[in-house]
Amino acid sequence: MACCDEPQLIPVRDAIARMQVAVQSVSDTETVALPDLLDRITAEPVRAGFNVPGYDNSAMDGYALRADDAGQPLIVVGQSLAGHRFEGELQPGQCVRIMTGATIPAGADAVVMQENTKVNGDSIKVLKSPSAGENIRRAGEDISKGQEVFPAGYRFGPIDLALLASLGLAEATVQRRLKVAVLSTGDELTPPGQPLKDGHIYDSNRYGIIAILQRLNVDVLDLGLIPDQPDAIRAALERAGSEADAVVSSGGVSVGDADYVKDILGELGEIGFWKVAIKPGKPFAFGHLGRAVFFGLPGNPVSSMVTLHQLALPILRTMAGEAPEPPLQITAKATSGYKKRPGRQDFQRATLRCVDGENQVGSNGAQGSGVLTSFLGANAYTVLEAERGKVEAGEFVTVIPFDRFIT
Structure with missing residues (x-):
């Protein structure tokens, strides 16, 4: 079977492109005081009212x-x-x-x-x-009067707040925060802090998802852990679709008998696509639910984190009004081999180093979709093309360093 020949298996780039054109940015704005502008997104360009410095x-x-x-x-x-x-x-x-x-x-x-x-x-x-x-x-050597300092769609960082202050600005007009509903599904899941029954695991995905969303600085509506019961899932999705701009669900989008989320999404809204040529994380669903955009992440922990980071997060940033740059990609020499079969684009957790002026990257241990410890000590993804097979040590590979949303 050739790359992506499996029915409905969409290449990563195509999936992102299809989602980008299917969503809209928030339109409501608000004026926010300078101390509260960290990680807020500009709704309009910010221009300098005077030269910086203002005098020689x-x-x-x-x-x-x-x-x-x-x-x-x-x-x-x-x-x-x-x-x-x-x-x-x-x-x-x-x-x-x-x-x-x-x-x-x-x-x-x-x-x-x-x-x-x-x-x-x-x-x-x-x-x-x-x-x-x-x-x-000289006066105006740093910034000249009338110069656009920040474009619309810009996310303020710490140094940016200092720059705003240097311009004498005590507030700025920003996009309202995106509201994202989060839920986990699965009868096998147990809340942390509770005794663990035989055959059960702890609900870990929701906490990782919420933490990443907090880095994104959105308002999170935590709908909790939902059992594999159609009525309970339907009620949670109806609430999410009416109260949030986006919904991030973990589990229930595969092909198991108790994977109800995708079916109920089809009843209440619409499924744009299901299954992406990505590893880990093939069973990723995208669609619309009420007024919300829906992202259905796989239940396996690593699959959930990778698909949120690589597929859903770029779209959520667009919905929040941000105009992010594409992720940095560099070339590095593999210091270890990588197991892979052609068919899906693979995001393997890895450690990137510069040794004697050369970028080198090595696998960060076991890469199973349930091995969350593959992220520990990792600082990058080794990204292996869909058509690529096994990689030997010494070959050159593409690397995407981790950003602040995942570390």
């Missing part, structure tokens, strides 16, 4: 002077401190003591570092002459 200032502690005067003794006629400028105009043969960040006095065109001067009472001798413009930071 010194990049060094030293003396402001006329560069042409540096070859003669100079009289110190005052000082310019940050927040306390020298009010006069520098005349030939004069200089002004100046501190880093202080305004360049009128008439000065250079700053000599204090290490390159010798002080003699109220005069100095310049030991190393500066050139015109040396050690001066």
